[in-house]
Amino acid sequence: MTIATSTELICFLILSSIIVGGGIGVVLIENIVYSAFLLGGVFMSVAGLYLLLNASFVAAAQVLVYVGAINVLILFAIMLVNKREPLKPIKGLKVRKFFSGCVCAGLLALLFRVDITTKWSTPGPQAIGEIATERIGEHLFTDYLLPFELASVLLLMAMIGAIVLARRDTRSIQLEEIDPVRENVIKSSNSNVLIDQSPD
Amino acid sequence: MITTLNIVFVAVVNTGLDLEISFNHFLEGIGLPSSIAHLLWLPLPMLLVLSAALIGVLVTVWLERKISAAAQQRIGPEYAGALGILQPMADGLKLLVKEDIIPQKADSLLFTLGPVLVLIPVILSWLIVPFGQNLLISNVGIGIFLWIALSSIQPIGLLMSGYASNNKYSLLGGLRAAAQSISYEIPLALAVLAVVMMSNSLSTIDIVNQQNTAGFLSWNIFRQPIGFLIFWICALAECERLPFDLPEAEEELVAGYQTEYAGMKFALFYLGSYINLVLSSLLVSVLYLGGWGFPIPIELIANILGQSANDPIIQIITGSIGIMMTVFKTYLLVFLAILLRWTTPRVRIDQLLDLGWKFLLPISLVNLLFTAALKLAFPVAFGG
Amino acid sequence: MVNFFEKATDYTRNAISAGKYLLQGLAVTFDHMRRRPITVQYPYEKLIPSERYRGRIHYEFDKCIACEVCVRVCPINLPVVDWVMNKETKKKELRNYSIDFGVCIFCGNCVEYCPTNCLSMTEEYELAAFDRHSLNFDNVALGRLPTNVTTDPSVIALKELPYLPEGVMDPHELEEGSKRAGKLPSEVLTNKKDKAPIGEQKK
Numbered sequence: 001m002t003i004a005t006s007t008e009l010i011c012f013l014i015l016s017s018i019i020v021g022g023g024i025g026v027v028l029i030e031n032i033v034y035s036a037f038l039l040g041g042v043f044m045s046v047a048g049l050y051l052l053l054n055a056s057f058v059a060a061a062q063v064l065v066y067v068g069a070i071n072v073l074i075l076f077a078i079m080l081v082n083k084r085e086p087l088k089p090i091k092g093l094k095v096r097k098f099f100s101g102c103v104c105a106g107l108l109a110l111l112f113r114v115d116i117t118t119k120w121s122t123p124g125p126q127a128i129g130e131i132a133t134e135r136i137g138e139h140l141f142t143d144y145l146l147p148f149e150l151a152s153v154l155l156l157m158a159m160i161g162a163i164v165l166a167r168r169d170t171r172s173i174q175l176e177e178i179d180p181v182r183e184n185v186i187k188s189s190n191s192n193v194l195i196d197q198s199p200d
Numbered sequence: 201m202i203t204t205l206n207i208v209f210v211a212v213v214n215t216g217l218d219l220e221i222s223f224n225h226f227l228e229g230i231g232l233p234s235s236i237a238h239l240l241w242l243p244l245p246m247l248l249v250l251s252a253a254l255i256g257v258l259v260t261v262w263l264e265r266k267i268s269a270a271a272q273q274r275i276g277p278e279y280a281g282a283l284g285i286l287q288p289m290a291d292g293l294k295l296l297v298k299e300d301i302i303p304q305k306a307d308s309l310l311f312t313l314g315p316v317l318v319l320i321p322v323i324l325s326w327l328i329v330p331f332g333q334n335l336l337i338s339n340v341g342i343g344i345f346l347w348i349a350l351s352s353i354q355p356i357g358l359l360m361s362g363y364a365s366n367n368k369y370s371l372l373g374g375l376r377a378a379a380q381s382i383s384y385e386i387p388l389a390l391a392v393l394a395v396v397m398m399s400n401s402l403s404t405i406d407i408v409n410q411q412n413t414a415g416f417l418s419w420n421i422f423r424q425p426i427g428f429l430i431f432w433i434c435a436l437a438e439c440e441r442l443p444f445d446l447p448e449a450e451e452e453l454v455a456g457y458q459t460e461y462a463g464m465k466f467a468l469f470y471l472g473s474y475i476n477l478v479l480s481s482l483l484v485s486v487l488y489l490g491g492w493g494f495p496i497p498i499e500l501i502a503n504i505l506g507q508s509a510n511d512p513i514i515q516i517i518t519g520s521i522g523i524m525m526t527v528f529k530t531y532l533l534v535f536l537a538i539l540l541r542w543t544t545p546r547v548r549i550d551q552l553l554d555l556g557w558k559f560l561l562p563i564s565l566v567n568l569l570f571t572a573a574l575k576l577a578f579p580v581a582f583g584g
Numbered sequence: 585m586v587n588f589f590e591k592a593t594d595y596t597r598n599a600i601s602a603g604k605y606l607l608q609g610l611a612v613t614f615d616h617m618r619r620r621p622i623t624v625q626y627p628y629e630k631l632i633p634s635e636r637y638r639g640r641i642h643y644e645f646d647k648c649i650a651c652e653v654c655v656r657v658c659p660i661n662l663p664v665v666d667w668v669m670n671k672e673t674k675k676k677e678l679r680n681y682s683i684d685f686g687v688c689i690f691c692g693n694c695v696e697y698c699p700t701n702c703l704s705m706t707e708e709y710e711l712a713a714f715d716r717h718s719l720n721f722d723n724v725a726l727g728r729l730p731t732n733v734t735t736d737p738s739v740i741a742l743k744e745l746p747y748l749p750e751g752v753m754d755p756h757e758l759e760e761g762s763k764r765a766g767k768l769p770s771e772v773l774t775n776k777k778d779k780a781p782i783g784e785q786k787k
Binding site for chain 2: 003033037057060061063067076079080130131
């Protein structure tokens, strides 16, 4: 065994143990903030696995999208709604836990079956390494153009929906209810105070 | 011994200053197997770059204090070493021996992890910073994209330390920092994308090489002036420097997410912010100011002087001039950042987000489209 | 459509003017870098206190008649005048006098009202101490002659802005014997004599 392969093996073992341990932790830990941070750790280790597979672009994209955007968003949501009161006890929690545990175990068993029965071709296809970025772009804009565009339209719709939900036009309704003195204040706060718009 | 030196010299020259090969040649000449030589080589560039980053930070801190003093008609640090040059060392030493306090009701694990998570991605980003044709740790194919990806980890560390401090100012500071770096990452990435589109590569080496065809006239700042401005504004926002230092706005948030930190943990934040500043300046000089390129092409000067550009001495001179040019450009930008710090007042949080989403984002999109159009129209000037 | 273009041009104009103002600000900051520091390097350089500076109070024990006017005019009755009546001579005999400079506000009322001028203001302002009770000066400490910034050989004495010649902002490297802007009080008086006041003409 050369130095390179043994390093690879050690890295793989560490990363996968982080992923498994972190994943279990995300589900089981009571403190939701810890779960969110652990999720970030899991995402990072998945990026590490991609790096081991010589797919550096995918790894970087994983870090950028999952850690930099999604996980930060989750943390944001948790911290802005930072309620530390204990959750209400749910009826039949133990039964529910048991059932969800069963479903998870079934899924795991299914995955193991797939893993064992499939004939994996080892070693897998040669990693293309550096030119992967170009190849991904090529595929996205030729073979997979339709799913790519559909996904982007879907995201756009979600974004517009979020904007519509977030910006209900509350201002016009409020103005009628509020007394005239405060109305002026609100109006003036809407106009641009700092930037001098007048021509010199 | 002389023969080994000779081998080293030849190796240096032949590969255009590839130090790794020469180092390995040297060790093999002594009688070590090549795998051991490789292992011995591995940590060297990292240590070198790490110490370069630290020295860069020390110089930047000193410059910041001196230039700030000059802009305010003061003298600044004077007695620690000549012209106060040891003042940053003294600061660091002070932070090192200071008591490391973890507030009683803070979450001690996250509280400790936060500053580390802030510092590590910044240091890792130095992987891709080139000081010369072969003078960088790794010429990874995804190059500049790695930096963008790594810099998106930082807000997690900031949120972590903000949350773990159990302090409302820290939490607000952490949230502000995360919001700020998320909103400024997009225009930053788009500005980088325009540059990448022109050089057809994400690698920092290729980006610099593409700029150094005709001396300073072919620098990206002339082809991408708007992109340069967008990148610089976003870089300042990512570094949390004035006018975008809202996360640590003294008047409102005490010190933001750093409020509860002291001693070495605070020093990590401090180090992280300054390394980030130097790194951003380095990347601006790489992306827009021709990196290690001399304003007039070295080959041209060598030809005028009647020397071959492949001459060993010329190669060594070119390499050292390259390092000097990179550092010079970087510190010019650091100077600009310090000057901006004492010129511009801090923006409000709504102005910050307005600027990011309503001004920089559309402009950078337009810039990207415009670059694409120009690339199609004039492939000669805009990288065919 | 036209409206949109108007908006767009307005937007661009605003952005450009903002950039222009930013550059102006940068130019101002940059210009300040070449100016000489205006700070005074304190323990090595000191500003000469201005005329009528109200520093530590000097007190002459022998002149004092223990009338206690200073106590009465003091906003907080600070000076402590310790005297006894000498029955034989039927005169007050002063034993001790003290002012606590940790409490004194240096208003100068006592100096103003002292009938024998035994109190006076000095230029001394370095009254820092490790213990605030050591600021309670007795008549010996009060009678100590004040140190002078201009006579201290280890200190470079600098003139304050109103005492510099016209147009000079920097007290460093001032020429020997340079006069301050405007007339000195003595010159004002001589000028009045030259003009021959109106009262004398009537004579």
